[in-house]
Amino acid sequence: MQLDDLNALAEKQRASRKKICLRTCMSAGCMSSRADVIRQNLDTAVKAQGLEAEVEVRRVGCMGFCGQGPLVGVDGVKEGGMLYEQVKPEDASAIVGALKGDKCDVALGDPGHPFFARQMRVVRANGGVIDPERIEDYIAAGGYLALHSTLTDLKPAEVVEQITRSGLRGRGGAGFPTGLKWGTVAKSPGAKKYVVCNGDEGDPGAFMDRSILESDPHLVLEGMAVAAYAVGADQGFIYVRAEYPLAISRLQAAIKQARQLGLLGGAIFESPFNFNVDIRIGAGAFVCGEETALMASVEGKRGTPRPRPPFPAESGLWGCPTLINNVETFANIAPILRRGADWYASIGTEKSKGTKVFALTGKIQNNGLIEVPMGITLRQIVEEMGGGAPDGGSIKSVQTGGPSGGCIPSQHLDTPVDYDSLNRLGSIMGSGGMVVMDDKTNMVEIAKFYMEFCMEESCGKCIPCRTGTVQMFHLLEKITAKRATARDLARLEELCDMVKNTSLCGLGQTAPNPVMSTLRFFRGEYEALLQPEPQPALSTGATEPSTIR
Amino acid sequence: MALTTTSEPSRAAVRPGPDATKDKRFKILEAHIKKFQYRQDALIEVLHKAQELFGYLEDNVMRYVAAQLKLPPSRVYGVATFYHLFTLKPQGEHTCVVCLGTACYVKGAQRILDAIEARTHIKPGETTPDNKLSLLTARCIGACGIAPAVVYDSQVAPKQTPEDTIAHLNQWI
Numbered sequence: 001m002q003l004d005d006l007n008a009l010a011e012k013q014r015a016s017r018k019k020i021c022l023r024t025c026m027s028a029g030c031m032s033s034r035a036d037v038i039r040q041n042l043d044t045a046v047k048a049q050g051l052e053a054e055v056e057v058r059r060v061g062c063m064g065f066c067g068q069g070p071l072v073g074v075d076g077v078k079e080g081g082m083l084y085e086q087v088k089p090e091d092a093s094a095i096v097g098a099l100k101g102d103k104c105d106v107a108l109g110d111p112g113h114p115f116f117a118r119q120m121r122v123v124r125a126n127g128g129v130i131d132p133e134r135i136e137d138y139i140a141a142g143g144y145l146a147l148h149s150t151l152t153d154l155k156p157a158e159v160v161e162q163i164t165r166s167g168l169r170g171r172g173g174a175g176f177p178t179g180l181k182w183g184t185v186a187k188s189p190g191a192k193k194y195v196v197c198n199g200d201e202g203d204p205g206a207f208m209d210r211s212i213l214e215s216d217p218h219l220v221l222e223g224m225a226v227a228a229y230a231v232g233a234d235q236g237f238i239y240v241r242a243e244y245p246l247a248i249s250r251l252q253a254a255i256k257q258a259r260q261l262g263l264l265g266g267a268i269f270e271s272p273f274n275f276n277v278d279i280r281i282g283a284g285a286f287v288c289g290e291e292t293a294l295m296a297s298v299e300g301k302r303g304t305p306r307p308r309p310p311f312p313a314e315s316g317l318w319g320c321p322t323l324i325n326n327v328e329t330f331a332n333i334a335p336i337l338r339r340g341a342d343w344y345a346s347i348g349t350e351k352s353k354g355t356k357v358f359a360l361t362g363k364i365q366n367n368g369l370i371e372v373p374m375g376i377t378l379r380q381i382v383e384e385m386g387g388g389a390p391d392g393g394s395i396k397s398v399q400t401g402g403p404s405g406g407c408i409p410s411q412h413l414d415t416p417v418d419y420d421s422l423n424r425l426g427s428i429m430g431s432g433g434m435v436v437m438d439d440k441t442n443m444v445e446i447a448k449f450y451m452e453f454c455m456e457e458s459c460g461k462c463i464p465c466r467t468g469t470v471q472m473f474h475l476l477e478k479i480t481a482k483r484a485t486a487r488d489l490a491r492l493e494e495l496c497d498m499v500k501n502t503s504l505c506g507l508g509q510t511a512p513n514p515v516m517s518t519l520r521f522f523r524g525e526y527e528a529l530l531q532p533e534p535q536p537a538l539s540t541g542a543t544e545p546s547t548i549r
Numbered sequence: 550m551a552l553t554t555t556s557e558p559s560r561a562a563v564r565p566g567p568d569a570t571k572d573k574r575f576k577i578l579e580a581h582i583k584k585f586q587y588r589q590d591a592l593i594e595v596l597h598k599a600q601e602l603f604g605y606l607e608d609n610v611m612r613y614v615a616a617q618l619k620l621p622p623s624r625v626y627g628v629a630t631f632y633h634l635f636t637l638k639p640q641g642e643h644t645c646v647v648c649l650g651t652a653c654y655v656k657g658a659q660r661i662l663d664a665i666e667a668r669t670h671i672k673p674g675e676t677t678p679d680n681k682l683s684l685l686t687a688r689c690i691g692a693c694g695i696a697p698a699v700v701y702d703s704q705v706a707p708k709q710t711p712e713d714t715i716a717h718l719n720q721w722i
Binding site for chain 1: 588589590591592593594596597624627628631632633634635649650651652654655656687688689690691692693694695696698703704705706707
């Protein structure tokens with residue numbers, strides 16, 4: 001494969017396009033509402049109505065508006081496109097008939113709605129547009145050009161410099177500068193190096209990575225290949241949770257196709273660069289999102305973390321220097337190289353560059369996946385794009401960062417979404433889960449929900465996390481059962497501090513965050529549940545038992 | 550036999566146990582292990598396959614995997630019990646997985662679970678005495694846009710209510 005072949009393939013694919021395209025969302029969300037049948041029926045209807053010459057029915061990845069699925073997009077009929085929502089299999093012939101001007105009662109969405117209009121699609125540019133199971137579609141959209149120009153025009157150090165200049169920070173949650181990480185791995189001595197893609201999206205309420213892998217798997221593979229070239233690796237692993245079977249099968253297909261075309265494997269683009277990717281399937285352990293635990297799991301062991309340093313950049317998989325980035329981070333690489341680091345750095349805020357994909361869910365009108373420039377305010381996201389709380393309720397708080405994050409109350413909705421502003425409010429950017437809670441949500445219950453999660457997911461290696469989370473959960477249970485006193489609340493806060501500061505890995509260190517942030521903004525809800533301290537009986541003068549313990 | 554070996558292991562020494570030779574599932578599993586070139590780091594992949602074939606990880610299956618990969622049985626058992634998706638108990642004919650991710654939780658997944666428990670008298674992780682249904686919970690299946698979601702025999706169903714779920718389960722039990 002050379003550049004000419006790539007361009008020829010792209011040209012051939014573009015030439016095969018028909019005038020009108022019916023894009024059927026075939027991502028996990030819409031698939032659960034029989035999107036596969038809808039696609040079949042659309043195909044049959046197109047043939048039955050004799051429109052094969054000008055209409056194609058395309059399988060696409062996630063369009064984002066998951067709450068209104070199954071979705072069918074129509075291109076080539078109306079300026080700006082059309083979007084059918086909540087489509088049923090039996091609607092197919094009406095949708096096809098409408099192309100000829102027949103009447104159609106299927107609900108039409110508004111592509112100009114702020115939910116779409118406010119988005120800036122960099123990572124998700126192909127999501128809902130291309131067929132994720134055909135590499136030709138990705139190539140026609142400019143795919144693998146960035147890899148080609150990297151291999152032919154840039155030295156590895158220049159790639160690292162570009163990524164550093166773009167200001168990209170890790171999208172897994174902590175926001176470590178990506179260029180710096182790449183530079184460290186590149187400089188680490190070692191003949192064998194690895195690149196690992198962290199697709200163990202365990203935060204409940206988050207599905208950005210799932211959607212990227214399902215909608216545009218080649219984008220991630222291309223990013224990984226560029227990274228491997230930059231750091232000097234020849235083997236990559238993608239670690240995906242077993243809960244995402246569709247993402248796994250699409251990745252498998254993508255790797256196979258890329259190998260067949262010589263875009264993965266040996267001598268890519270006839271250069272001396274070799275790169276292979278293998279998939280590793282998780283088995284249901286939240287802690288495996290932590291990088292050292294993930295590496296243990298890739299090696300086929302129990303996913304328990306280990307202390308850092310040494311960081312994976314120095315000693316990772318099988319003791320070799322290893323680059324670990326999140327799915328979304330890798331998905332940003334090809335666009336950065338295609339359009340330039342300066343272009344990327346012009347998006348976002350001073351310290352948080354580019355865009356971020358969020359999964360907007362919970363008590364909100366418009367559920368789904370959005371990609372927005374950093375620096376947009378939470379209010380713009382939840383009120384304008386999300387349409388506020390359903391059924392006339394009001395928004396009480398927005399939870400970001402999953403079990404490691406915090407709840408941001410409504411009075412802080414004007415906070416810009418960037419790494420540092422969210423940290424200041426005691427939450428984190430996290431991987432991108434954004435769960436909206438309305439005025440009916442009990443914040444103490446939410447804190448308990450997350451603590452139960454952390455308790456069950458604690459791997460048990462270090463004591464503060466293993467026992468601390470259990471004790472905190474019991475205290476929260478006592479509070480919600482209205483059996484706790486002010487003394488229990490004080491003990492809970494003490495434990496939060498201890499677990500946060502003494503746990504081995506990120507899971508334990510951040511487990512108290514949901515409690516601390518709800519205590520910070522909704523302390524009244526906790527205090528309302530407390531019982532008065534039992535008075536010691538005066539006649540005996542006995543000390544209250546719990547003080548002895 | 551050394552428990553850890555870095556040299557090319559000899560397969561002749563490792564034969565499946567007596568019941569293994571009769572059961573062709575072991576043959577399929579062995580082919581899968583071969584595909585991974587008997588690599589010890591493929592343990593999780595191999596266990597996934599074993600569970601797919603046998604429904605759960607029986608003791609003799611774990612012993613077989615340990616012998617094939619030349620790993621101590623404790624290591625196989627340790628991995629099998631560490632990860633939530635591996636089960637050491639047989640599952641019922643049908644499975645129902647209630648997603649308890651945050652989005653599903655704030656939209657009433659707990660009420661669904663309560664309704665199922667009341668109807669079936671089993672708790673998550675348990676199977677009905679007639680072996681018809683296993684009830685499980687998930688930490689998040691990534692279907693948050695269509696919360697609350699329930700998975701019936703690996704079919705994801707969107708926007709479920711307690712009534713929907715009970716109606717679905719009544720077809721099975």
